[in-house]
Structure formats: C-alpha cells, structure tokens
Amino acid sequence: MEINFKEPGLxxxxxxxxxxxxxxxxxxxxxxxxxxEKKQEAFQLLQxxxxxxxxxxxxxxxxxxxxxxxxxxxxxxxxxxxxVNFYNxxxxxLKKIVQKFYVPKRIHDDSxxxxxxxxxxxxxxxxxxxxxKPTTAGQREFPYERIKxxxxxxxxxxxxxxxxxxxxxxxxxxxxxVYTYDSSxxxxxxxxxxxxxxxxxxxxx
Numbered sequence: 001m002e003i004n005f006k007e008p009g010l011x012x013x014x015x016x017x018x019x020x021x022x023x024x025x026x027x028x029x030x031x032x033x034x035x036x037e038k039k040q041e042a043f044q045l046l047q048x049x050x051x052x053x054x055x056x057x058x059x060x061x062x063x064x065x066x067x068x069x070x071x072x073x074x075x076x077x078x079x080x081x082x083x084v085n086f087y088n089x090x091x092x093x094l095k096k097i098v099q100k101f102y103v104p105k106r107i108h109d110d111s112x113x114x115x116x117x118x119x120x121x122x123x124x125x126x127x128x129x130x131x132x133k134p135t136t137a138g139q140r141e142f143p144y145e146r147i148k149x150x151x152x153x154x155x156x157x158x159x160x161x162x163x164x165x166x167x168x169x170x171x172x173x174x175x176x177x178v179y180t181y182d183s184s185x186x187x188x189x190x191x192x193x194x195x196x197x198x199x200x201x202x203x204x205x
Contacts, residue, residue, distance in 0.1 A: 050196040057200055061115045065095045092120045126151040157205045166199055174199055
C-alpha cells in the first residue's frame with residue numbers, strides 16, 4: 001500500500017493502528033486497602049460532612065439574626081470584658097457575644113457566641129479560646145490562635161423545656177442528653193456518646 005506522507009492525519013492513524021495490532025493484553029492489579037485505612041478514610045469523610053453541616057447551620061443562624069435584627073446593645077465591664085446583645089423589634093434576644101480581654105495588646109481573647117430561637121431560648125453556643133502556638137528558641141513574640149473548644153446545641157418542647165442537649169467538648173467524643181418529664185414535671189435524663197455526623201440532626205418534639 002502506498003502511503004501519502006502529505007496527509008499527516010492518515011499517517012498518524014496508520015501508526016496507531018499498527019500499535020494496536022501488536023498490543024498485548026495488560027493485567028491491572030490494584031492493591032487492596034487494609035481495614036484500618038478504610039476506616040480512617042470513612043471517618044475523615046464523615047468529619048468533612050459534619051464540618052460542612054456545621055458551617056451551613058451557623059450561616060443559617062447568622063442570616064436569621066440579620067433578618068430579624070432591630071437593635072444592638074453593648075455593655076463593657078472596665079477593660080476586661082464586653083457583652084454585645086442583638087434584639088429583634090419585640091426586644092427578643094437573637095444573639096449574644098461575650099468577649100474577655102486579658103492582655104491589652106490582644107484585641108480578642110476568649111469569647112462565647114450564643115444564638116437564640118424565636119422564643120428567646122438558647123439554641124446554640126460556641127466558645128472560642130486563645131491557645132499559644134509552638135514557638136522556636138529565642139523567639140520574642142509568642143503567637144496565639146483562636147480555637148473553638150466547645151459547642152452546645154439545645155432543643156425544646158412546646159412548653160419551652162429542654163428535651164435534647166448536645167455537647168461537643170475538648171475531646172474526640174460528643175455527648176447527647178435526652179430529657180423526659182413526668183406529669184409532675186420531674187425530669188429524667190439519658191445520655192450517650194454520638195458520632196459527629198449526628199450532631200446537627202434535628203428531631204421533632
């Protein structure tokens with residue numbers, strides 16, 4: 001067969017065709033992952049889902065505050081603390097920020113943020129604390145970073161009683177406390193460890 005080199009597309013096609021004719025079947029071998037590695041990947045994925053849910057929920061709380069906001073009041077105790085309250089037109093508390101200042105050079109030290117539902121009941125809170133970062137020998141300044149140490153979430157019944165409380169503490173574990181009440185109002189508590197993916201799952205009461 002005569003090959004026309006003036007047509008480079010045809011020449012390239014013939015080269016590829018010849019390679020395919022002489023190609024041998026290739027066996028692909030995939031390494032199996034051990035159980036520990038699979039569990040670690042699954043746990044990391046669930047952690048990512050939990051963080052995404054957390055970000056979306058906090059954005060939702062912030063948006064609700066902005067939409068219902070009417071006035072902002074602040075109260076400062078000397079130079080060591082500051083309280084900022086956010087109210088709707090009916091003077092129902094929507095949000096509160098409590099900040100503590102220990103060293104004048106640092107603007108914000110420890111702070112706690114509180115979000116309240118439409119009835120003025122605490123729905124969610126998170127505490128931020130200042131921790132020193134690792135330093136090198138001879139370093140003059142000591143850097144700090146803000147870390148969310150704890151967060152708490154509350155659910156209520158129609159009477160305004162806490163029926164579910166979830167806490168994330170400075171440990172890998174998260175706790176759920178479920179409260180029930182008898183006819184006289186006496187409260188009973190059941191507690192269990194939960195997975196982070198369960199933290200933002202809401203229940204109807």
